[in-house]
Amino acid sequence: MKAVVYDKYAPNDDYKSILSVKDIPEPTPKPNEVVFRVRAAALNYNDIWGMRGQPVPVPLPHISGSDAAGEVVAVGADVTNFKVGDRVVSHSNMSCRVCEACTDGREYDCTKRTIWGFQTGPLWGAYSEFTHLPEVNVAKVPDSVSFDEAAAASMTLLTSWHMLVGRARIRPGQTVLIMGGGSGVGSFGIQIAKLYNCNVIATGSPDKLDKLKELGADFAVDHRKPDWSKEVRQIAKPFGGIDIAFDHIGQTHWNDQLTLLKYGGTLVTCGATTGYDAKTDLRHIFFKGTNILGSTQGTKAELEQGLYWMGKKKIKSIIDSVYSFENAAEAHTKMLTGKGLVGKILLKP
Template sequence: MQTEAIVINRHGGPEVLERQTIELPEPGPREVRVRVHAVSINHLDLWTRRGGPAFKLQFPHRLGSDIAGVVDALGPGARGATVGQRVMVSPGLSCGVCRACTAGRDNLCRSYRILGENTQGGYARHVNVPDQNLLPIGDTLGFPEAAAAPLVTLTAWQMAFHKAQLRPGQTVVVHAAGSGVSTILIQLAKLIGARVIATTGSPEKVERARALGADEVIDTSKSAYVPEIKRLTGKAGADVIFDHLGGTFLEQAVAAAAWGGRIVTCGATAGFDVKLDMRQIFFRQVEILGSTMGSKGDLAEALPLLLSGRLRAPVDRVVPLWEARAAHEALEARQVFGKVILAVD
């Protein structure tokens, strides 16, 4: 069938995003076709659009990891889905049969892919996805709210519970409070009973971080990060620090961590190169843990919280899919708190 999409035919800036009619095959075995109603933008979309050695795309390429819509058609043998069902789509694809997949750790699968990264994504009216990637949302969540949640929620869930092993009463620092992952981490830490200190470089995001549950917010455009963490913790430092900035922010996090503290990082939007004083790592027993995505089971476990409203992925704005270029520009300019949603008419 033919359907309309926003695609890239080369790497570059937002100007490479263009509207195009594409051919979409019928869903294959154990696949379903979803009529997309909303798809959110992640920083992964920006990285993929810009290009690099890790990206091996088949052009025209469709971005978009986070999809919400309605099941439109079933492929042969498709399970657990019915036509007309409202769903969100888990963004990770894996082989399903290797040791990691059968252990419920599919994001460690050697063939792991993410929708919209090295495989076609959801910037379109229709998309085919494996039946095992569907999560029903009933009539509880609107499509924009459902599309905002998947990637950031499963990423934050793994960081919070599998890596950091959050416990009540801990002091937790969350970098870049306005990012999608950070907005979920703030809420998860509060739900488990931790004290949350969030950081932001934008004064206008301070109160929005507090509204999500942050007990303290450090505006790094006005206050020095490490001295503020030390002041707020009585010089003890933070038990857990969540980072996805990298660069000098990760360097400072080591100094701000408590003895035996854990730093969990899932990205490096501020820089890949980090200079660490190893004495601070081994002598104070600071752990630095890497984390990428999360399992399908993590998102399924978080789903009741999303459906009940106890956890939500904040939506900054909703714009038509066909205005994806302007939406990318807004995210690149860091003019966003939470998620930008592309609505598909």
């Protein structure tokens, strides 16, 4: 089978110099695994971290990709919930399933947790014609959801659902600020907040603002403007301020978000694409009783909840573009620059 492989790092982001399509053996399932044909896979920023070899070196030779959807072609002897022909999507949070956190329903807090397609390998990720995963790391895809939509949703829908529903405990009628609404997690964040009948203010670059409203945002603000937070404050004033700030941007916009939260408000964060060394005015935390919540990945049950609503057409994947394996370098460069990017980029064999 063919797969997108690299066997050295590219700290300068020269992906063409390391990525190539190679022929590797097809997987056979272990007793607890399913093998499925990959019909679509989606890019994530951890692909870039992997190719850079930072912040953690990944196993080499490496196949990236944490999101894959397709149909099952083989099952191991101990598999009980899946059969050949089932339509499935990956749940990339791989945990031990026996520690206190896992048995408490917090598999995302497992200290032995790894991300499939990022930390796994050698040669074990989504960008291959066939792949394999433990039975506990795949979920069934509703018949009304395409493979493209499922692949585009896998990690980002899970992350967004866990941030808003699992961590921030979103409630109907709240006012929610979605930072970077044009990203994969941001696009799902907007839709989840609207599913809960919230007032949604989304931010993005000027070329994405109309798209954010099409996704369901009630208001769209250019967060590249120096006074972006003042505009958000005026919009949120009739609602009493921001109840939940949904962040993955990090350093450049962190403290401004804190100032926008109402008393007892919540900032939930899953990343720091602009940097991790954020300035924090502590007065906005202790005096206002602010909740700051970290969030990463989520449970398989949360992924299945999100897929349920996708099946009901209440949430949809936003797919920006589709590339072949042979054009993987171009696809990753587009994700890195983010220019004009709204939603997910897919790779297909």
